Amino acid sequence: MWGMSLRHALLGLLVEHPASGYDLLKLFEGSLANVWPASQSQIYTELTKLAADELITVSETGPRGRKEYALTDAGRAELQHWLVESKPSRPTRNPSLLRVFFLGVLDPEQREAVLDEMLEHAKRDRAAMEHISTAIDWDDSDLSRYGRMALEWGLRFSAMRRDWAEWAVDQLDRP
Amino acid sequence: MWGMSLRHALLGLLVEHPASGYDLLKLFEGSLANVWPASQSQIYTELTKLAADELITVSETGPRGRKEYALTDAGRAELQHWLVESKPSRPTRNPSLLRVFFLGVLDPEQREAVLDEMLEHAKRDRAAMEHISTAIDWDDSDLSRYGRMALEWGLRFSAMRRDWAEWAVDQLDRP
């Protein structure tokens, strides 16, 4: 029973107001895309499970078979419990760094190309996040406040990757 | 057929010298643990598949049914191909940041506790990596050279998380 954070992401989004699977899909594409990507099929299946476990209920139905889900008390409790109790997860897989590990197999030009690509990637990410940061109109809701905190994390992360990549490219030309 | 980086991690480790599943397990526990954790069962199953695909072969057998695998030409080619071609992966899931997103659900003390925990976690990680950095005797092999690059990434990453967490805790007491 450990992990399963898609559940908690869905519960978290339902805290403010009820929403349909479709709504939640859009919310994932927007705010949560960089933190917890989820596919359409995954969201619908998980919602069914959450409803079966009575952490959410269908609060309203609409056109086209639309079902709006709302958080139950048990759902809110589960979310709070997870927020407080969840322990630091194991280190997460990092495909880019894995490549770095084996750079020795390539010849020098290819090596530099790989690192350059990582540098560009970091720059693109940073630019995208700076754009989001100015494009969103931040209100004073909780999601705004803590979403901004998460975004700041992303900004610092991409800056770190950029700086590292610059350093690493530079290292290549050394002894 | 996209992703599958465990394959490439194994191929990468076999570049330098042949090794058994057991050896590879130890190598994962050591150097690669922070970049690409893998379990025993996963390693053995993947080795069997890699052998079936003729990217590696059993080069030698030893006591206790030990099988030493060596990279084939096809295996080396596949590794190089992956190193050069692999495109930037989708953003990876981040359980900690997901928690940040929903901090609003908690009361102030719990909120601070969550961020403090993240701060401590970052500090511990940083200390552990600094320790590794001095404990390993770095030779001038490729794995040493690029392993050090990867470690530098880790050092910067944990510093970034530490600084962010300090900033975030500070933010809590503001308007």
Add this chain to the structure above:
DNA sequence: GAGGTCATGTAAATGGTTACATGATTAC
């Protein structure tokens, strides 16, 4: 001979991705 380490494998369950499949409603 007892305990530790070396060594391999399989099975069940979970979580995630991709693809398929369908259809109602709205806006033009």
Add this chain to the structure above:
DNA sequence: GTAATCATGTAACCATTTACATGACCTC
């Protein structure tokens, strides 16, 4: 009426985790 969007669901496959299962060899 046509296209876009809203809306839901299922199936097959792949990757990963946890647990089970076994046994040979080495050191004391």
